[in-house]
Amino acid sequence: MRKKMALTIILIVVLISTVSAQTKINFTEYDLDNGLHVILHQDNTTPIVAVTVMYHVGSKNEQADRTGFAHFFEHLMFEGSPNINRGEYFKIVQHAGGELNANTSFDRTFYYEVFPSNQLKLGLWLESERMLQLKVDSTGVETQRGVVKEERSQSLDNQPYGKLWEETFKRAYTVHPYKWMPIGSAQYIDEATINEFMEFYKTYYVPDNAVLSIAGDININETKTLIEKYFAEIPSGTKNIYVPTVVEPEKTAEVRDSVYDNVQLPAVVHAYNIPSLGSEDYYAIDMLTTLLSNGQSSKLYKTLVDKEQKALYVGAFPAGLEDPGLFVTVGIANAGVDASSLDESIDEIIEDTRNDLITDSEYKKLRNQVESQFVNSNTTVAGIAENLANYYMFYDDTNLINNELDRYLKVSKEDIQKAAQKYLKKENRVVLYYLPNSLKPIEEGK
Amino acid sequence: MSLNRAVKPFPKEEISFSLPEIENFCLSNGLRVLHVKKDTLPIININLVFYAGSKYDPSGRKGLANLFGMVADEGAGIYDTLALSDELDTLGTSLNINRDSDSIYYSLQTLTEHYAKSLDLFCDVLLSPRFEDAAFEREKRKILTRILQIKDAPDELADIAFERIIYGDDNPYSHPVFGYADTVQQINNAEVKDFYKNFIFPSNGFLVCVGNITADHLKKSFEDKLNTWTIEGTNNFTLVNSKETAPKIYLLHKEGTVQSEIRCGHLTCKRNEMDYFPKSILNMILGGQFSSRINLNLREDKGYTYGALSRFNYHKDAAHFYVSTSVGAENTANALIEIDKEINKIKDGISGEELKFAKSSMIRKFPSNFETLRQISVNLIGKVVYGLKNDYFNTYIDSILKVTKEDVNKAAADNIFPENIKYVITGDKNIIRPQLKNIMFADVVEINSDGEVIEG
Numbered sequence: 001m002r003k004k005m006a007l008t009i010i011l012i013v014v015l016i017s018t019v020s021a022q023t024k025i026n027f028t029e030y031d032l033d034n035g036l037h038v039i040l041h042q043d044n045t046t047p048i049v050a051v052t053v054m055y056h057v058g059s060k061n062e063q064a065d066r067t068g069f070a071h072f073f074e075h076l077m078f079e080g081s082p083n084i085n086r087g088e089y090f091k092i093v094q095h096a097g098g099e100l101n102a103n104t105s106f107d108r109t110f111y112y113e114v115f116p117s118n119q120l121k122l123g124l125w126l127e128s129e130r131m132l133q134l135k136v137d138s139t140g141v142e143t144q145r146g147v148v149k150e151e152r153s154q155s156l157d158n159q160p161y162g163k164l165w166e167e168t169f170k171r172a173y174t175v176h177p178y179k180w181m182p183i184g185s186a187q188y189i190d191e192a193t194i195n196e197f198m199e200f201y202k203t204y205y206v207p208d209n210a211v212l213s214i215a216g217d218i219n220i221n222e223t224k225t226l227i228e229k230y231f232a233e234i235p236s237g238t239k240n241i242y243v244p245t246v247v248e249p250e251k252t253a254e255v256r257d258s259v260y261d262n263v264q265l266p267a268v269v270h271a272y273n274i275p276s277l278g279s280e281d282y283y284a285i286d287m288l289t290t291l292l293s294n295g296q297s298s299k300l301y302k303t304l305v306d307k308e309q310k311a312l313y314v315g316a317f318p319a320g321l322e323d324p325g326l327f328v329t330v331g332i333a334n335a336g337v338d339a340s341s342l343d344e345s346i347d348e349i350i351e352d353t354r355n356d357l358i359t360d361s362e363y364k365k366l367r368n369q370v371e372s373q374f375v376n377s378n379t380t381v382a383g384i385a386e387n388l389a390n391y392y393m394f395y396d397d398t399n400l401i402n403n404e405l406d407r408y409l410k411v412s413k414e415d416i417q418k419a420a421q422k423y424l425k426k427e428n429r430v431v432l433y434y435l436p437n438s439l440k441p442i443e444e445g446k
Numbered sequence: 447m448s449l450n451r452a453v454k455p456f457p458k459e460e461i462s463f464s465l466p467e468i469e470n471f472c473l474s475n476g477l478r479v480l481h482v483k484k485d486t487l488p489i490i491n492i493n494l495v496f497y498a499g500s501k502y503d504p505s506g507r508k509g510l511a512n513l514f515g516m517v518a519d520e521g522a523g524i525y526d527t528l529a530l531s532d533e534l535d536t537l538g539t540s541l542n543i544n545r546d547s548d549s550i551y552y553s554l555q556t557l558t559e560h561y562a563k564s565l566d567l568f569c570d571v572l573l574s575p576r577f578e579d580a581a582f583e584r585e586k587r588k589i590l591t592r593i594l595q596i597k598d599a600p601d602e603l604a605d606i607a608f609e610r611i612i613y614g615d616d617n618p619y620s621h622p623v624f625g626y627a628d629t630v631q632q633i634n635n636a637e638v639k640d641f642y643k644n645f646i647f648p649s650n651g652f653l654v655c656v657g658n659i660t661a662d663h664l665k666k667s668f669e670d671k672l673n674t675w676t677i678e679g680t681n682n683f684t685l686v687n688s689k690e691t692a693p694k695i696y697l698l699h700k701e702g703t704v705q706s707e708i709r710c711g712h713l714t715c716k717r718n719e720m721d722y723f724p725k726s727i728l729n730m731i732l733g734g735q736f737s738s739r740i741n742l743n744l745r746e747d748k749g750y751t752y753g754a755l756s757r758f759n760y761h762k763d764a765a766h767f768y769v770s771t772s773v774g775a776e777n778t779a780n781a782l783i784e785i786d787k788e789i790n791k792i793k794d795g796i797s798g799e800e801l802k803f804a805k806s807s808m809i810r811k812f813p814s815n816f817e818t819l820r821q822i823s824v825n826l827i828g829k830v831v832y833g834l835k836n837d838y839f840n841t842y843i844d845s846i847l848k849v850t851k852e853d854v855n856k857a858a859a860d861n862i863f864p865e866n867i868k869y870v871i872t873g874d875k876n877i878i879r880p881q882l883k884n885i886m887f888a889d890v891v892e893i894n895s896d897g898e899v900i901e902g
Contacts, residue, residue, distance in 0.1 A: 023487055045486050047461040048814045083452050087746060091737045092454065095803055097810020116810045118457035125455050146749020146774075150705065154752050154772050158705045160598035217461075229449055262702065263598045265591070296531035306527060309584060312591045335591050365536040372538025372557055375487060379818050 023375055025401050027388055028220055032228070034236045035208025039388045039398060040223055041215040043381060049216030050382040051123030052112040053131070054389040056211075057204035058105050059182040060244055060323065066192060068148070068184015071104040073200055075144040077111065078102075079136050081129040086140055089126065096122055104182045107322040108393060114382050117217035121226055128230035131210065134201055141194060149186045156183060160263045164330065164434055167259050171430045172271045172326055176248040199239075206237030213389035216381040248273065248324060254426045258339075258433040260440040265312060265332050266339040267434040270346060272327045274423050277320040278395045284411050284419035285318055285327050288353060290373075291366050291416070292316040292329070299349050300329065310337045310345055322394055327423065339433040353420040363413050374405045463813040465839050466822060469661040473668055475676045478652040480826045481661045484819060488558040490657035491819040494572065495827055497681060498645035499548040500625070501618035501761070507633055509625015513589060514641045515545040520581035523570035527581055530567065539564040541571065545623055548762040548831060550645070555819075558658045562667070569671040575642065582635040593627050597895050600700050600707045600872040601772065607698055607897030608709035608870040612766055616686045619764050626896055647679040648672075654826045656819045685763050694868065695782075695882065695890040696899070699875040706778040706873030710785060711768030712866040717760035718832045723845045724857035725758055730804040731854075732756050732792050733769055737803075740769060740788050748784065750777040758861075762831050767861065775873055779881035782869060790864045795855045809843050870897075 027041040062069045078089045093100045098115040113123050156162040166181045173179035212231065214223060251273060275281045292300045293316040304311040314331040329350070333342045358366070378384050378401070391400040400407075469481040500511045519541060521527045534541050539556040541564070552572060556564035596602045606622045613620035624630070655664050715721075726734075733740035733756025744754040754771035769789070773781040816822055829838060871878060875892070882890055894900050 043486075046813060046817045047463050048817060083454075087737075087742070091803070094735055094737055094807045097807055097812075097814075099811070099814070114814060116457075116461050116813060118459060118461045119810075121455035121457070125451075129451065143746060143749045147745055147752055150750065150772070150774055151752040153705045153774065158600055158703055158707075158772065160595070233449075262700075264594055295535035297528060297535045302528055302531070305588075306584065309587065312588065312595065332595075334587070335594055361536070365532070368536055368538040375489065375557060376555075379487060379489075381817070 023378065025378060025384060025388075027398060027401070029392065029398055032207065032232055034232065034234055035206075036231055036234070037211045037392060038224075038227055039211065039213040039385075039392060040218065040220055041381075041384055041388060042218055042220055043215060043384070044217045046381070047117045047217045048114055048381060049117045049120050049123070049214065049218055050112055050114045050380075050385040051120065051127060052110065052213045052382070052385040052389060053127050054111075054211045054213065054386070054393055055109045055205055056107075056209050056393055057109055058107040059180060059184065060106050060177040061204065061242055062177060062180075062184070064177070064180075066184075066188050066196075067180040068182070068186070068189050069192065069200065070109060071182045071184060072144065072148055072189045072192070073197060074102050074104045074109050074111075075148055076136050076140065076197060077130050077134065077205075079134065079140040081133045081135050084126070084129055086135075086137070089130075092122070092126065098123070106178055106182060110386060110389070112382055112385065114216075120214075120218060120223065124226055124230040127212070128234065131205060131207065131231070132234045134205070136194065136197060138194060141197070145186075145189055148189060152183050152186060161261070161267055161332070161434060163259070163261060164267065164269060164432075167434065168269050168271050168328065168430060168432055169326070171255050171257060171432060172273065173248055175246050176323060177244050177246075178248075178321065178323065178325075203237065203239040203241060207231065207234050208236045209241060211389040211392055213385040213392075215385035215388065244323070251428050255430040256432075257430070258435055260435050260437045263434065263436050265335065266337075266342070266436065266439070267330060267332045268339050268343045268346060269432040269434065270329045270350070270429055271432070272423050272425075272429045274318065274325055274327045276322060276324050280415075281419050281422065282318070282320060283407050284415045285423065286320065287366055287370065287408060287411050288416055288420060289316045289318045289327065290369050291358065291362065292349070292353070294369055297365075299352070300331075300346065303349055304331060304342070304345055308345060309334060310342050314346070339435060343431065343433075350420070350424050353417065354424060357413050357417050367409055370408045371405060374408075461813065466816060468826065471661070471665060473648070473665070473672060475648045475672055477648040477668075477672065478830075479665070479668070480652065480654045480830065481664055482656045482822050482826065483658075483660060484656055484822065485658050487819075488658050489819060490554075490556055490558055490561055490655065490659050491823055492554040492568070493654045493823055493827060494552040494651060495654065495830070496550045496552075496646055496651035497548065498550040498641070498650070499546050500621065500623040501547050501763070502645065502681070502683060503618070503621070503625065506629060507625075507637065508621045508629040509589065509623075510633055510637060510641055511550060512545045512624045513586060513630065513633055514638045515543040515550050516585040516589060517577060517582050517635075517638050518575045518642065519543050519571050520585060521576035521578055522567075523574045525567075525570065526576070526578070530571075533567055534564075537564055539567070541568060543571075547619055547623060551827075561659065565667055565671060572646070573672075573675060577635060577639050577642070579635055582638060586630065586633065589624055590627060590630055593624060593630065600703055600705070603698055603700075603895055604707035604709045604870055604872040607696060607872070607893055607895075608711070608768065608868070609766075610897035611696055611868050611870060611893075612711065612713055613764070614687070617764070618683070618685065619761050644679045645681055647677045648675060650679060650681050652830050654823050654830075656822045656826070683763075693889050693891045693899075696868065696870045696893045696897075697875055697878065697890055698870070698872040698893050698895065698897075700872055701874060703872070703874050704775055705772045706775050706781075706871050706878060707772045708778070708781060708785070708869065708871055709768055709770050710867050710869040711756075711766055712863060712868065714758060714765050714767045714861050716763060716765045718834060721853070721857050721860065723849050724853040725861060726808070727801065727804045727846070727849055728792070728796070728854050728857045728861070729756055729758055730808065731796050731800045732788065735807065739792070740771075740785065743784050743788060744771060744773070744781060748777075748780070750774060750781050750784075754785075760832070775877045776881075778871060778873060778878045779885050783885060786864065786867075789862060789867065793858050793862060793864070795858075796851060798851060801849075801851050801854060805846055805849070808846050812842060
């Protein structure tokens with residue numbers, strides 16, 4: 001028995017090194033004098049290049065009366081500069097055969113373009129222009145107010161279960177700014193002035209608060225020279241960057257609530273507070289998530305969707321964040337199943353992970369799934385550039401792009417159970433029923 | 447070396463790009479195979495495509511192909527549903543059966559190290575599906591619940607109603623791939639088994655494989671597994687066109703919605719005809735990208751929406767042109783007016799500047815369509831489904847270069863018919879109706895969530 005175990009371990013080690021040998025992502029990283037962190041990855045397979053900038057600012061840097069500010073500002077970053085007229089930014093990228101977009105999370109704002117590789121210089125010019133000298137006028141601000149209001153309507157208000165995350169985070173956090181979503185509130189954006197936007201720009205959109213990450217068909221030395229040329233003159237920041245220091249207090253009792261929306265089937269959310277991204281316990285929780293909801297044979301899916309058929313859909317998500325985040329399970333009940341019944345069934349499965357050690361075959365499956373996910377996470381140059389920036393910004397270890405898998409594989413069966421016992425407990429969670437309007441109790445006169 | 451920031455950089459030379467080499471061969475049972483070797487990651491992606499999509503659904507059984515696809519991977523060979531998914535999850539392999547209007551796709555993605563075992567499971571699903579009654583009932587219930595759930599999603603409702611209205615009830619492309627609640631209700635497991643016999647056979651499909659495997663290895667491994675798979679089925683299909691319907695605007699009422707989902711357009715000629723490239727350029731200019739006329743007008747000028755687009759949507763045997771957006775409910779009529787304006791205006795011709803822009807964008811973007819395994823697979827599948835010529839990808843850039851302003855203007859004249867446009871709106875009629883009174887083409891009827899007219 002013991003001999004066989006040893007053999008298995010060797011096999012796993014050999015297997016892993018084969019994979020990482022084939023997928024090793026080489027990169028160069030350094031700082032410019034102004035503090036801009038640069039990461040370069042050369043991959044000449046396809047003649048394209050991803051030029052990306054990640055700014056270390058997200059909705060958690062906002063004030064409570066300016067929610068949605070960071071995301072709104074992301075829209076303004078496409079408005080232009082003294083050398084790029086309003087409306088030109090998109091046109092220039094598309095004329096060059098490029099694609100572009102941006103997104104804002106709780107913790108950071110990310111901009112990317114993917115170009116044919118001979119347009120690298122154009123990408124550097126565009127990103128350096130808006131880092132150096134963004135130009136915003138009132139027409140642009142007014143238009144984007146309309147656009148962002150519609151973005152909120154389209155992705156939250158007019159979507160079934162669209163407000164599920166907002167309602168969950170609102171209850172899971174009492175003091176930390178994760179209590180509002182990056183999309184924020186239209187009302188506060190309407191109240192913000194152009195001066196406030198420019199102040200925000202000068203504070204957060206500075207080279208020493210950003211990572212320039214480039215991946216694709218490039219020559220490293222030429223790229224370094226070009227980066228120096230376009231970015232070195234941008235002055236470092238002089239203003240004080242606000243980072244929330246407030247710590248969300250540990251919950252002492254379960255929070256339970258119901259909300260009503262335009263949906264046909266009830267949904268049940270369980271949200272547990274968990275430690276921040278990169279901590280040892282976080283890896284155990286992330287593995288637990290895979291165990292619970294990755295694939296048809298995962299614990300939640302096989303029990304609730306296939307066997308008991310109580311749920312139309314069920315999933316588990318780790319909201320891994322820079323400050324302590326959430327582990328969330330979401331179930332949508334099948335027709336005729338009520339929320340409390342689904343609630344109980346999800347609870348039983350979570351309870352099992354606390355009470356019982358997972359089996360060897362579950363453990364083996366879990367490790368294979370994590371490995372497969374890891375290999376599949378670097379299939380595009382844009383994805384690689386983002387992952388590199390992310391590992392640098394939030395883990396201070398860019399090379400995790402190659403060896404983060406080791407951290408997952410270090411997690412033992414016992415670690416998973418311990419994490420479940422430590423965090424997946426009732427007093428540490430929010431339970432939210434997201435119910436059809438038709439179930440709404442008649443309001444008493446207020 | 448001082449930098450003049452006012453000058454936009456431009457590349458000194460064009461990039462060199464060589465297309466991935468496509469190997470074509472047939473297995474001894476006649477199955478056609480397309481293969482591209484790509485070794486950047488230890489991953490293999492396989493799609494076995496059958497002409498068996500929802501357009502083959504018999505009348506009264508809309509949703510049959512979809513339900514077949516859902517049931518067909520629920521247990522196979524010695525494995526029941528859970529044992530099969532457990533085997534796959536243990537390998538970290540994904541095996542799915544996807545469905546659209548034209549085809550069923552048996553899709554496999556696996557790490558190279560697990561290829562042999564994954565292929566075994568893939569062939570079990572292909573050759574010995576179990577079709578157990580319990581699995582059938584469960585999957586049927588899932589899709590019925592899903593159909594119920596769609597009633598909450600204004601965007602999906604708008605898509606479904608729009609296609610039903612422009613294609614017309616008799617046309618096999620008019621219904622959603624998953625069918626309607628009442629037609630799915632009628633389907634039994636024997637019909638699903640018959641579907642398998644009728645449609646899943648070697649000469650009714652083709653295989654596309656991209657990734658970390660040689661053509662020889664691929665061929666040998668499939669020969670070993672499929673050499674006895676030599677059955678034939680029947681696959682009949684006729685396209686029926688429906689009569690034009692009269693009203694212009696179809697309104698699906700959703701109480702209290704803050705946005706209106708707008709879809710509008712009409713049928714157009716199918717793909718693989720002479721004017722594909724002029725039409726593509728035409729659409730790039732009208733609504734095919736961020737700086738298109740429609741998006742710049744509705745989003746960047748008016749701020750009515752987060753985004754608006756137009757497309758020529760190509761099925762294998764039919765196609766349609768449409769514009770799609772969701773706008774603040776209070777701007778519904780304004781948005782309709784602007785869309786109508788843009789559709790009419792494109793018929794007045796495009797500028798040389800717009801043509802240059804669209805061509806440059808499409809040509810330069812071409813290499814990025816071949817970055818991932820999935821992208822390459824999708825390109826190869828499209829090549830077969832649309833019957834594109836062998837040198838299609840090699841001549842792609844030339845085909846775009848050749849397009850003139852006159853070609854694009856002719857494409858607009860031949861393919862865009864403002865008077866034939868049908869508008870479908872999902873939203874709150876109490877907010878929308880009063881606005882529509884003021885626009886001239888406001889001939890409005892109400893429809894239900896399946897897209898049927900309920901009131902004149």
